[in-house]
Amino acid sequence: MSEQLQAPSPLIPIPRAPAPEIPVPAARRDVQITIDGKRVTVLEGATILDAAKTLGIETPTLCFLETLTPVNVCRVCVVQVEGSRPLVPACSRKVEEGMVVWTDSERVRLSRRVVLEFLASSVDVSTALQLQAYMKRYEARPEKFGPRAATVVQPPKIDNELYVRDYSKCILCYKCAEACGVDAQNTFAIGVAGRGFHAHIATEFEIPLTDSACVYCGNCIGVCPTGALMGKIEYDMRAAGTWDESRQTRTETICPYCGVGCELTVHSQAGQIVRVSSPLDHSVTQGNLCIKGRFGWQFTQSHK
Amino acid sequence: MDLHLNAAKASAEERVAMDAALKQLESSPGDASLTVTSDGQADGNVPTNGLPTRSKRHLLLPVLHAIQERVGWISPGALNYASLQLGVPPAEAHGVASFYEKFSLAPKPPVVARACDDIACMTRGAGALCAELERKLGPAGKPCSLGKAIWQRSSCLGLCERAPAALITAAGEKPRERVIAPAYAESIASAVLDAATGKLPDEIDTLNAKVSVPQDGRSQLRLLRRVGQVDPASLEDYRRLGGYEALRRAFEWGPERVIREAIESKLLGRGGAAFPAGKKWEAVHQQRESNRPHYVICNADESEPGTFKDRILMEGDPFAVLEGMTIAAFAVGAKRGYIYIRGEYPYATQRLEQAIHAARAQNFLGEDIGGRGFTFDIEIRRGAGAYICGEETALFNSIEGYRGEPRNKPPFPTQSGLFREPTVVNNVETLVNVPEIILNGGAAYARIGTANSSGYRLFCVSGHVVRPGVYELPFGPTIRDLIEMAGGVGGTGRLQAVLLGGAAGSFVSPKELDTPLTFEGTRAIGATLGSGVVMLFDDSVDLEQILLRIAAFFRSETCGQCVPCRVGTIRQEELLQRLIARKPLGSKEQESALLKEMAQAMRDASICGLGQTASGAILSAMDRWSLFL
Numbered sequence: 011m012s013e014q015l016q017a018p019s020p021l022i023p024i025p026r027a028p029a030p031e032i033p034v035p036a037a038r039r040d041v042q043i044t045i046d047g048k049r050v051t052v053l054e055g056a057t058i059l060d061a062a063k064t065l066g067i068e069t070p071t072l073c074f075l076e077t078l079t080p081v082n083v084c085r086v087c088v089v090q091v092e093g094s095r096p097l098v099p100a101c102s103r104k105v106e107e108g109m110v111v112w113t114d115s116e117r118v119r120l121s122r123r124v125v126l127e128f129l130a131s132s133v134d135v136s137t138a139l140q141l142q143a144y145m146k147r148y149e150a151r152p153e154k155f156g157p158r159a160a161t162v163v164q165p166p167k168i169d170n171e172l173y174v175r176d177y178s179k180c181i182l183c184y185k186c187a188e189a190c191g192v193d194a195q196n197t198f199a200i201g202v203a204g205r206g207f208h209a210h211i212a213t214e215f216e217i218p219l220t221d222s223a224c225v226y227c228g229n230c231i232g233v234c235p236t237g238a239l240m241g242k243i244e245y246d247m248r249a250a251g252t253w254d255e256s257r258q259t260r261t262e263t264i265c266p267y268c269g270v271g272c273e274l275t276v277h278s279q280a281g282q283i284v285r286v287s288s289p290l291d292h293s294v295t296q297g298n299l300c301i302k303g304r305f306g307w308q309f310t311q312s313h314k
Numbered sequence: 315m316d317l318h319l320n321a322a323k324a325s326a327e328e329r330v331a332m333d334a335a336l337k338q339l340e341s342s343p344g345d346a347s348l349t350v351t352s353d354g355q356a357d358g359n360v361p362t363n364g365l366p367t368r369s370k371r372h373l374l375l376p377v378l379h380a381i382q383e384r385v386g387w388i389s390p391g392a393l394n395y396a397s398l399q400l401g402v403p404p405a406e407a408h409g410v411a412s413f414y415e416k417f418s419l420a421p422k423p424p425v426v427a428r429a430c431d432d433i434a435c436m437t438r439g440a441g442a443l444c445a446e447l448e449r450k451l452g453p454a455g456k457p458c459s460l461g462k463a464i465w466q467r468s469s470c471l472g473l474c475e476r477a478p479a480a481l482i483t484a485a486g487e488k489p490r491e492r493v494i495a496p497a498y499a500e501s502i503a504s505a506v507l508d509a510a511t512g513k514l515p516d517e518i519d520t521l522n523a524k525v526s527v528p529q530d531g532r533s534q535l536r537l538l539r540r541v542g543q544v545d546p547a548s549l550e551d552y553r554r555l556g557g558y559e560a561l562r563r564a565f566e567w568g569p570e571r572v573i574r575e576a577i578e579s580k581l582l583g584r585g586g587a588a589f590p591a592g593k594k595w596e597a598v599h600q601q602r603e604s605n606r607p608h609y610v611i612c613n614a615d616e617s618e619p620g621t622f623k624d625r626i627l628m629e630g631d632p633f634a635v636l637e638g639m640t641i642a643a644f645a646v647g648a649k650r651g652y653i654y655i656r657g658e659y660p661y662a663t664q665r666l667e668q669a670i671h672a673a674r675a676q677n678f679l680g681e682d683i684g685g686r687g688f689t690f691d692i693e694i695r696r697g698a699g700a701y702i703c704g705e706e707t708a709l710f711n712s713i714e715g716y717r718g719e720p721r722n723k724p725p726f727p728t729q730s731g732l733f734r735e736p737t738v739v740n741n742v743e744t745l746v747n748v749p750e751i752i753l754n755g756g757a758a759y760a761r762i763g764t765a766n767s768s769g770y771r772l773f774c775v776s777g778h779v780v781r782p783g784v785y786e787l788p789f790g791p792t793i794r795d796l797i798e799m800a801g802g803v804g805g806t807g808r809l810q811a812v813l814l815g816g817a818a819g820s821f822v823s824p825k826e827l828d829t830p831l832t833f834e835g836t837r838a839i840g841a842t843l844g845s846g847v848v849m850l851f852d853d854s855v856d857l858e859q860i861l862l863r864i865a866a867f868f869r870s871e872t873c874g875q876c877v878p879c880r881v882g883t884i885r886q887e888e889l890l891q892r893l894i895a896r897k898p899l900g901s902k903e904q905e906s907a908l909l910k911e912m913a914q915a916m917r918d919a920s921i922c923g924l925g926q927t928a929s930g931a932i933l934s935a936m937d938r939w940s941l942f943l
């Protein structure tokens with residue numbers, strides 16, 4: 011046994027069994043289910059969300075992203091499955107043979123609307139465009155909870171040159187923590203802390219990012235659905251009232267820094283680069299970049 | 315992943331406390347044999363931080379306890395040290411520590427007195443007690459006794475039969491815990507003073523069965539028969555009264571027959587969800603060829619307001635809990651088990667520790683138990699003030715060193731439970747029924763009670779009742795019968811309401827007292843037995859305040875993971891506050907409609923039972939009585 015295979019402590023002996031063989035994946039079977047009265051056949055392992063998509067049914071999602079493990083916490087995607095007492099999250103529930111699903115029943119509409127009302131009554135959703143569109147679709151009226159409803163309002167955290175964390179706009183979708191953790195970056199600079207209404211995204215003991223493990227890859231910004239995480243340039247431009255997406259162009263290019271070949275989308279306005287992102291469906295990046303790709307272009311507009 | 319630590323350093327005291335705790339944990343027979351072979355199929359919000367086999371993350375909770383008990387709070391330096399020792403990123407460790415009420419992440423006086431102001435204690439003067447404490451010790455949450463102590467209000471401490479209750483903890487080289495029930499402002503204040511001056515004795519309370527188990531006709535008792543009759547510290551005494559007979563019988567039968575009898579007994583889980591225990595065991599047993607480790611967990615988190623039966627079993631007859639677990643483990647092929655016990659139960663914890671120790675010494679736990687080639691050991695994990703950790707999947711995350719957030723089901727625990735392996739979770743009372751079933755046979759057990767509710771059930775009777783305590787009944791008697799057994803209605807003697815099943819249960823009115831206390835009987839009136847709570851309120855009680863306290867309970871105990879429950883519980887509390895202040899938004903009817911709509915979304919769209927039931931009791935009361943007029 012090599013050095014490395016020795017257990018690090020007596021606590022967790024490495025199992026003595028031979029190294030596991032890499033299993034040959036069994037052919038995935040077809041599964042037939044019924045959604046809103048229509049039959050659909052999808053591969054085993056697909057989610058209800060996938061199946062609904064093949065029928066052209068649009069399901070709202072907030073905490074779901076193709077590139078991240080589903081956390082199923084926002085509950086805006088819930089659907090009714092016959093035989094299940096509560097509604098189930100379409101984004102993570104796998105299809106089962108014979109499942110009968112309703113995506114637009116009275117119960118589904120009510121839960122989706124109330125979830126949106128809960129969010130919009132407690133969070134500043136002014137830059138959460140997708141969420142606003144869902145609110146329109148479900149006729150959400152967050153003002154019904156009155157002017158004194160508790161919110162998560164707090165001052166924005168501006169502790170570094172590259173990006174701002176404005177948690178008044180955070181819906182706690184867990185995406186940034188996932189992107190910072192196992193799903194992309196493996197840095198674990200931020201995590202979910204606290205409990206209940208006061209659960210929030212934080213570094214340990216709320217220390218500034220500059221003291222934390224953060225490596226400024228900005229992958230959290232890339233996945234944030236609400237604008238709670240935002241590049242400093244965009245933040246400042248919005249504050250000054252000069253941010254205007256209708257005047258912005260997007261240029262696809264390859265990052266010049268190293269040989270990995272990450273695809274960049276360069277957003278510019280009035281001849282200035284204002285943001286860099288990467289497409290989620292790009293095979294190399296899956297939307298993720300490093301500090302150089304995401305922020306290493308500021309020299310292009312240095313006036314010094 | 316490299317750990318990136320900030321600059322804070324642990325003090326010598328903090329390091330000593332953690333080193334000692336780790337050493338003890340790692341040498342414990344239970345943990346030393348632990349093989350974490352999680353396949354890393356992480357639920358989205360449970361990062362596995364690389365190879366789970368390299369991390370000692372499952373020791374995080376006990377290590378945090380060790381710091382809190384020694385220093386009284388968890389400093390940035392201490393957290394860094396824990397992160398380094400266990401291979402957990404500090405932001406994650408902070409996320410875990412900040413989840414639990416008992417852990418303080420800011421400097422806090424070493425002595426903390428928690429005075430229960432929850433609903434059973436409210437019927438027994440908790441309000442006046444807290445007011446008196448304020449006069450004696452100053453406002454809640456502010457340091458007193460020269461900065462060495464602090465008192466705060468608390469949710470139910472599981473001592474409702476002796477309400478009002480208080481719990482005192484003192485951090486230090488020799489940490490102390492002391493339960494005071496019934497509590498008076500003087501007794502709390504003097505214990506606080508003793509604790510602050512290091513004079514609190516280290517003694518273990520002996521359950522007074524005459525007070526807590528007031529039932530007449532003891533000879534008919536089965537689950538409670540040894541409580542008060544047996545020395546809870548003595549394995550010999552336990553065996554003298556028939557202990558470990560059932561395990562011997564189970565060994566003779568073999569796992570298949572044990573499971574068959576359990577299924578035949580129709581035993582339903584006593585933790586609240588009423589799932590057939592035998593079926594659960596069978597599902598795990600069926601995976602014995604899979605080479606995956608199996609686990610048995612005893613759920614002793616008991617934090618449902620008004621519930622205290624499991625505490626009485628653990629304090630009064632701890633070996634019975636171990637025997638039930640051992641039989642379950644034998645049946646499903648588990649080599650290790652955990653007892654997850656709520657952090658507010660110091661004496662029950664000590665009783666179980668003693669019992670495990672004694673059982674190991676006499677080979678009722680460990681390798682080759684009784685010479686039958688069966689190996690099984692048990693570890694205790696203490697919760698740290700989080701009701702949600704009683705939900706079985708939150709409990710797994712808590713033991714594994716993650717935030718106590720429930721997982722989405724499916725997959726169910728029998729397929730993917732603790733460390734993602736097949737796991738049986740049973741409530742304490744469920745497990746204590748197991749030896750009964752083995753000794754009498756499943757069929758005989760099934761004949762006790764009613765057709766759909768077999769066997770015996772413990773009820774936690776509290777509030778305005780003459781003799782509060784835990785009562786054991788074969789299923790069948792009605793609410794009225796139980797109240798009579800307990801000496802009738804206390805307080806003014808005029809009953810206003812009964813809460814069945816705890817905060818997650820529902821209210822019933824005096825007109826419904828002829829409802830049988832069975833699963834089907836309560837279901838027929840839209841109520842539930844839940845965890846066996848039967849709490850009485852006389853006509854002097856302001857029910858509106860009781861409802862507000864229940865709403866506050868859910869608001870403070872929601873894990874905060876899913877939107878309907880995280881926001882819904884606070885909106886529900888705000889709504890009740892408006893109704894109580896007679897300042898509704900629009901009309902009372904509009905508020906009522908809004909509450910119903912929120913409740914439906916919480917019930918339909920929440921991840922777990924907490925959010926799904928958080929409005930149940932409140933709506934049941936509003937349906938039965940015209941409140942907020």
Ligand SMILES: Cc1cc2nc3c(=O)[nH]c(=O)nc-3n(C[C@H](O)[C@H](O)[C@H](O)COP(=O)(O)O)c2cc1C
Pocket residue numbers: 582583584585586587588589591613614615616617618701702703704705706707739740741742744745922923924
């Ligand atoms: C919010 C919440 C809290 C719970 N707390 C407890 C508890 O303290 N003890 C318990 O046995 N079960 C509790 N349960 C139920 C457990 O999830 C689980 O169903 C039970 O432990 C299974 O054991 P049983 O089948 O023997 O009842 C809780 C459930 C929820 C949703």
Ligand code: SF4
Pocket residue numbers: 179180181182183184185186187211230233234235236237238239
């Ligand atoms: S900061 Fe953005 S990505 Fe992170 S939890 Fe909040 S809303 Fe989601």
Ligand code: SF4
Pocket residue numbers: 702719720871872873874875876877879880920921922923924925926
């Ligand atoms: S229902 Fe409440 S307690 Fe349960 S997972 Fe959701 S937020 Fe957490």
Ligand code: FES
Pocket residue numbers: 070071072073074081082083084085086087088099100101102
């Ligand atoms: S998108 Fe499915 S729960 Fe959030």
Ligand code: FES
Pocket residue numbers: 430431432433434435436469470471472473474477478479619620621
């Ligand atoms: S101990 Fe106070 S309500 Fe239970």
